[in-house]
Amino acid sequence: MNKLRTVIVDDHPIVIEGLKTLLKNEDNLEVIGGFSNGTQLLSYLERNPVDLILLDVTLPDIGGMELCQIIKAQFSATTILILSNHTERSIIMQTIQNGASGYLLKNSSLDELRQCIASAVTGNICYSKEVVEIISRPTKNQLRNTPQLTRREKQILSFLAEGKTSQNIAQELFLSPLTVDTHRRNLIQKFEVKNVAELIAAAHQQQLL
Template identity: 75%
Template sequence: MNKLRTVIVDDHPIVIEGLKNLLSNEENIQIVGSCYNGQDLLSYLKYHPVDLILLDITLPDINGMELCKLIKAQSVETIILILSNHTERSIILQTIQNGASGYLLKNSALAELRHCIAEALKGNICYSREVVEIISRPSKNGSLALPKLTRREQQILALLAEGKTSQVIGQELFLSPLTVDTHRRNLIQKFQVKNVAELIMAANQQKIL
């Protein structure tokens, strides 16, 4: 098994050391670096391939939400998982919109982190248990509103519902598979679900398909 080259980004050295110790015996993870701020991470990514980033939201130079976009612009295939104490629903959803594959609170168990890493490798969005409860609550204006989809998102949703892969959808719509994956992630975020199966179910329930 190829190990996931992993970088931990947090402005607290004790958190980094704790995560290193926690993950030291994981068979599929190799900690290759750690950074205390966003700029150091971006500099590291220029010269080193990274499969997985465990990222805090609160950093001294760039907030984690914005950093997600910068990471994806530089290294689109790198998986980002947020490890944070922030519990604001808007922050959680914005990080996913900006390219993160999951969001966990720092009090999460190792089993939850393992699960989220496994789900992210499959291309799914994953949250720790407490985060699921937070984003499942109705928004302040009442029940969850129907998501607003672009024309392209509607096209891709329909093709996903037909069981087509990102590769096939890309060929049909003359898009790269990575672009299709980005639209798929946005759809998953807009419907507030965890994977394509739940996405199709939610779209059917809301009579969008």
């Protein structure tokens, strides 16, 4: 097998250099480029085949998330590993949902990086130890008690998320609009929110939609 053609994308040139040095002696990959923003990377990808991208999420021009999507859409054979300092679970999950094959914190050991690269190029998704902990740690949302919804309430909640009015919902469920109104108000109370907009946001955060 040929060496993995690898590029590094980070807005700190020092990080790029550091990684290059660290990976210099790896015999299964070769760093063939380093870029400090997304535009540069994309125009490089247009002309050169790349097997592996070590990508930071915070870039000056295009966000790492968007970049992931774009790369995966246009160059689906390329593997993306995120190297970042962000420890928020939502960011990690988003990068994975956007096609990244793994997520490491920048303080990961070279050994972890090696392992993740090896795992990622064979099609797995790989996280560094610390990242696994973050992912598995319950969210604040999950800690604070999720309101207990009745069947009807769940039903009406999902209708509301579809932008339906009380009238609409009442018609579909053969109820009085006033009843639907009551349910909506109970939902708003249970979630301790101000209106339906916030209700939908809260329900989404607690993965009820």
